[in-house]
Amino acid sequence: MSRWSIARRLGALIGLVLGALWLLAVAATTFNMRYETGELFDGALQEAAERLLPLAEAHLTLLRDGAVGVEEIGDPADEEYLLYQVLDASGRLLLRSHQAPAQAFVLPPQAGFADSGPFRIYTALSDSGLAIEVADRQEHRDEALYGSLLWLLAPLLALLPLAALALWWTLRQATRPILALQAQLGERHGGNLTPLPEAGLPDELAPVAQDVNLLLARLERALAGERAFAANSAHELRTPIAAALAQAQLLAGQLASGQQAARAASLVVSLQRLARLVEKLLQLARAESGAALAREPFDALPVLRLLLDEAKRRPEVADRLRFEAGGPAALWLDGDIDAWGIAVQNLLDNALAHGTGEVLVRLLPGGALSIANGGPVVPPELMARLTARFTRGQARGPGSGLGLAIVEAIAQQSGGSLTLHSPARGSDEGFEAILALPLASAPTQGAGPLRV
Amino acid sequence: MRILLVEDEDTLAEAVAEHIRGEGHAVDCVARLDDAAAALSAVDYGLLLLDLQLPDGQGLELLRRLRRAGDRRPVIILTARDQVRDRIAGLDAGADDYLVKPFDLAELSARLGAVARRYAGDPSPLRHVGPVTLDLASHRASLAGERVELTAREWALVEALLRRPDAVVTKSQLEDTLYAFGAEVESNAVEVHVSRLRKKLGRDFVVTQRGLGYRLGSGEAGST
Numbered sequence: 001m002s003r004w005s006i007a008r009r010l011g012a013l014i015g016l017v018l019g020a021l022w023l024l025a026v027a028a029t030t031f032n033m034r035y036e037t038g039e040l041f042d043g044a045l046q047e048a049a050e051r052l053l054p055l056a057e058a059h060l061t062l063l064r065d066g067a068v069g070v071e072e073i074g075d076p077a078d079e080e081y082l083l084y085q086v087l088d089a090s091g092r093l094l095l096r097s098h099q100a101p102a103q104a105f106v107l108p109p110q111a112g113f114a115d116s117g118p119f120r121i122y123t124a125l126s127d128s129g130l131a132i133e134v135a136d137r138q139e140h141r142d143e144a145l146y147g148s149l150l151w152l153l154a155p156l157l158a159l160l161p162l163a164a165l166a167l168w169w170t171l172r173q174a175t176r177p178i179l180a181l182q183a184q185l186g187e188r189h190g191g192n193l194t195p196l197p198e199a200g201l202p203d204e205l206a207p208v209a210q211d212v213n214l215l216l217a218r219l220e221r222a223l224a225g226e227r228a229f230a231a232n233s234a235h236e237l238r239t240p241i242a243a244a245l246a247q248a249q250l251l252a253g254q255l256a257s258g259q260q261a262a263r264a265a266s267l268v269v270s271l272q273r274l275a276r277l278v279e280k281l282l283q284l285a286r287a288e289s290g291a292a293l294a295r296e297p298f299d300a301l302p303v304l305r306l307l308l309d310e311a312k313r314r315p316e317v318a319d320r321l322r323f324e325a326g327g328p329a330a331l332w333l334d335g336d337i338d339a340w341g342i343a344v345q346n347l348l349d350n351a352l353a354h355g356t357g358e359v360l361v362r363l364l365p366g367g368a369l370s371i372a373n374g375g376p377v378v379p380p381e382l383m384a385r386l387t388a389r390f391t392r393g394q395a396r397g398p399g400s401g402l403g404l405a406i407v408e409a410i411a412q413q414s415g416g417s418l419t420l421h422s423p424a425r426g427s428d429e430g431f432e433a434i435l436a437l438p439l440a441s442a443p444t445q446g447a448g449p450l451r452v
Numbered sequence: 453m454r455i456l457l458v459e460d461e462d463t464l465a466e467a468v469a470e471h472i473r474g475e476g477h478a479v480d481c482v483a484r485l486d487d488a489a490a491a492l493s494a495v496d497y498g499l500l501l502l503d504l505q506l507p508d509g510q511g512l513e514l515l516r517r518l519r520r521a522g523d524r525r526p527v528i529i530l531t532a533r534d535q536v537r538d539r540i541a542g543l544d545a546g547a548d549d550y551l552v553k554p555f556d557l558a559e560l561s562a563r564l565g566a567v568a569r570r571y572a573g574d575p576s577p578l579r580h581v582g583p584v585t586l587d588l589a590s591h592r593a594s595l596a597g598e599r600v601e602l603t604a605r606e607w608a609l610v611e612a613l614l615r616r617p618d619a620v621v622t623k624s625q626l627e628d629t630l631y632a633f634g635a636e637v638e639s640n641a642v643e644v645h646v647s648r649l650r651k652k653l654g655r656d657f658v659v660t661q662r663g664l665g666y667r668l669g670s671g672e673a674g675s676t
Contacts, residue, residue, distance in 0.1 A: 203598035235505065239461050246467035249557045275554045303536050341536030439514035
C-alpha cells in the first residue's frame with residue numbers, strides 16, 4: 001500500500017472544497033449582479049422615456065411642419081449611452097437621437113420593455129398617439145457588470161496564494177502534536193520503554209498515547225521477566241550441572257580402567273559439552289532479553305585484564321594469549337559491563353578454539369578491541385554466515401556455534417559494531433574480530449577504581 | 453591443608469570434598485553461613501571454599517566480615533554467578549580466586565594449589581629440601597633425580613611442613629591438617645606417615661624435635 005499524508009490529503013480536500021464554494025459564490029454573485037444592474041438600467045431607461053415623452057411632444061407641437069428631424073445635441077462623435085426614437089401612431093419616425101438607427105427599434109410601438117438586437121428598449125406611449133422608444137446597448141450593461149465583477153473578484157484572486165499559505169500553516173500547526181508524538185515514539189527502543197507524555201495531547205491522540213503506553217508497560221514487564229528468567233535459570237541450571245560434572249569426574253577418577261572407566265570418561269565429556277552449551281544459551285538468552293541495552297559508563301580495561309587473567313590460567317592457553325601493552329590507562333565505554341564481558345569472553349574463546357598459534361589482543365586507536373588469531377583464511381561464504389546461530393568454523397569443530405551470534409547481538413544492542421576480517425588485517429592468514437562500543441567520557445568521580 | 457567448604461548443594465559438596473580429600477587435604481563441609489563462621493572461629497583452616505548464595509545469606513557478607521576482622525586466610529569463591537560484575541565484586545570483597553560453576557575438579561585443584569602457594573609467599577611450585585625436589589603443582593617428588601611416589605596423606609604432610617619451612621610444626625597441628633572433624637585418628641597416625649616419608653625421601657627429610665613436633669630436614673628448604 002502506498003503511503004499517504006494526512007496533512008497533504010487534508011490540504012487538498014480543504015482547497016478543493018473551498019475552491020468549489022468560492023466558484024459557486026462567484027457564479028451566484030455574477031447572476032445576482034446581472035439581475036440587479038439590469039433592473040437598475042431598466043429603471044433608468046423607463047425614467048428617461050417617461051421624462052422625454054412630454055418634452056418630445058412639446059417639441060413636435062412647436063415644429064408642426066411634420067418634418068422628420070434628427071436631434072443634434074452634443075458632439076456627434078461621442079458615443080451615446082441612451083438612444084431614442086419618437087414615432088407617431090402610424091409608426092413613422094419623427095425624431096431620433098443622432099446615433100439611433102433610422103428604422104424604429106420596435107414596430108408597431110408597444111408600451112413596455114423589449115429586446116432587439118444589441119439593444120434593450122423601453123417604449124412609452126402618449127395620449128396623443130406619440131411613442132418614444134428609448135434604448136441602451138446590451139454591451140454597455142455588460143461592461144458595467146464585468147467592471148464591477150472585476151473589482152469584486154480581483155482582490156479575492158490575489159488573496160488565493162495567501163489563503164493557500166494560511167492553509168499550509170494551519171495544517172502544520174494542527175499536525176504538530178502528531179509529529180511530536182511520532183518523534184517521541186521514535187525514541188523508544190528496548191532500552192527506553194518509558195511511557196509517552198500524555199499531558200497536552202489533543203483528544204484524538206491521547207487515546208493513542210495511552211494505548212501505546214499500555215503496550216510499552218506490557219513489553220517492559222515481558223522483557224524484565226525474560227531477563228529475570230535468564231538470570232535465575234543461570235543459577236538454577238549451573239548448580240545441578242556442576243554437581244553432576246563433579247560426581248562424574250570423581251567416578252571417572254575412581255574407576256581404574258576398562259569399559260566402565262571409558263563410559264565414565266565419555267559421561268564427563270558429555271557433561272562438559274552440556275555445560276558449555278547451557279552457558280552459551282544462557283548468554284544468548286541474556287543478550288536477547290536486552291541485557292546489553294543498558295547504558296552506564298564503565299572502565300573496560302580492568303574487565304579485559306580479568307578475562308585475560310582467567311583465560312591464562314587454563315594451562316593450554318597460557319602461552320598463546322598475548323595482550324599488546326602500551327594502550328591507554330583506562331577505556332571508558334558506555335554500555336553494560338556484563339554484556340561487554342560476555343562479548344569479549346566469547347571472542348577470546350572463539351579465537352582460542354578455532355585459531356592456531358598466538359592470539360593477539362589489542363586496543364585500537366578509537367577504543368575498539370581487536371582479537372586476532374592465526375590459522376587458515378575463512379572462506380567468504382562462511383564469513384557471511386558466522387554471526388548466524390549454530391554456525392561453526394569447522395563443521396565438527398569444538399564450540400556451540402553460538403559465540404559470534406551472541407557477540408553480534410550484544411554489539412548491536414550496545415549501539416556498537418562487530419567487524420570480522422579474514423585474513424586478519426595486515427596479514428595473509430588468520431582471523432580478526434573487532435568489537436567497538438560507544439565511548440563514554442571518563443567520570444570525574446563516582447565509580448571508584450576496580451580492584452581486579 | 454585443612455579446608456572449609458561452604459556449599460549448600462549436597463551432591464556437589466560431597467563430590468568436591470571427596471576429590472579434595474583424595475589430594476590429601478582435610479575437608480569440613482558446612483551448608484550455612486553461621487555454621488561456617490563457627491567453624492572458622494574454632495579451627496585454623498588453611499583455605500576457605502565459599503559458595504555465594506546460601507540459605508541464610510550471601511557468602512560475600514561472610515567474606516567481607518572476615519577481611520574486616522583482619523582474617524587473611526585464602527578464600528576461593530565457588531559460584532553459579534558468572535557475570536563480570538559479580539566476579540569483580542567477589543574479588544573486591546577480598547577473594548583470592550573466583551571459580552564459576554560448573555567447573556572441572558582438576559581446575560579446582562590447580563586453583564587451590566596456586567592460591568596456597570601464593571600464600572606461602574612463593575608462587576613457584578618447585579621446592580628443594582636437601583636432595584629432594586618437590587613439584588607442588590603436579591604432585592611429583594624426586595630424590596636425587598629419581599621419581600618417588602607419595603600417597604595423598606604423605607603429600608598433605610609435606611605441604612603442611614613446607615608452609616612453615618623454618619618452624620617446628622606440632623603433632624596436633626599436623627593432625628588438624630590431615631583429618632577433618634569426626635574422622636577417626638589413630639594416636640600414632642602422624643608418626644606412621646612421618647616414618648614412611650623418611651623411608652621414601654631419606655632419613656634427613658623430616659627432623660623430629662622431641663616433645664615439640666617436626667620440621668623439615670637439615671637441607672635448606674627453598675625454591676628455585
